[in-house]
Amino acid sequence: MATAWDRQRAALREEITETARTLFVEKGFDATTVDEIAQAVGISRRSFFRYFGTKEDVVLGDLTGRADALARALAARPADEDPWTALRTAMLDSRSETFTDVRSDLAITRMMRDTPSLRARKFEKRQYWSEVLTPLVAERITEGDATVRAAAVVAAVLACVDIASDVWAESGGTADIVAVYDEAVAALRD
Incomplete structure (x- = not known):
């Protein structure tokens, strides 16, 4: 308490x-x-x-806390669910932030993309995401080198999140960020 x-x-x-x-x-x-x-x-x-x-x-908020929330949501997903689906669902389940002030959220998203120090700090903090998510994804991979494949899936998912955020920002907040993410993932999986 x-x-x-x-x-x-x-x-x-x-x-x-x-x-x-x-x-x-x-x-x-x-x-x-x-x-x-x-x-x-x-x-x-x-x-x-x-x-x-x-x-x-x-600006970046608690990226470590968000990674931990995502890891908990991922660990709670069914063990037989494929890594891509499990990560997508876990991301949706663990979302703690919503876009409530589009003007401000757009400005902050663009600022994060366009300011070198913010971009560098974001990628530095994102390394933690890879560290906590990769072992959980590796548990879902049954062929090849699970660690290598899991690291690749996590890196790809995070890249798709960044692409969706960029498209959302460029659209002035009108693009459906989840649909854009799904489209980016579909391009990788085809």
Whole structure:
């Protein structure tokens, strides 16, 4: 059970995130400083870094937590389900974020794609996704080198997620991101 301190800490983390997102959308990622975010929230720079290791981490959110949620959802899928189907269903089951503010979500998605430091940090954090998902996918592979095949499937799935996000952003948020993901996977599996 979360303590009052835990709830207060989570609320401040959310306030920092929302304030930073607003500033990033208004001014751009590179033009927004940690000091501006801290000042807008009413905290010190030092307090900011108690909640986030880098400015990039504010944009990327908890990618590690999302990977863990996806791994739990994948582990809960039927053992006889093929890796592609299991991963797709697990991703849909573990989605904790929804696109609620299209303007802001589009800006953040484009920012993540177009800002080199964000892109690098995202791929650095995505390595963790591969590390936790590959062994779970390998359990579903019965032929060849399961580890190699599982690593390839996970890498391909993550690439398809990125493609779907890019197409969604380029469409101005009108593309069905799940349908685009399915189309990208179908291209690989044909």
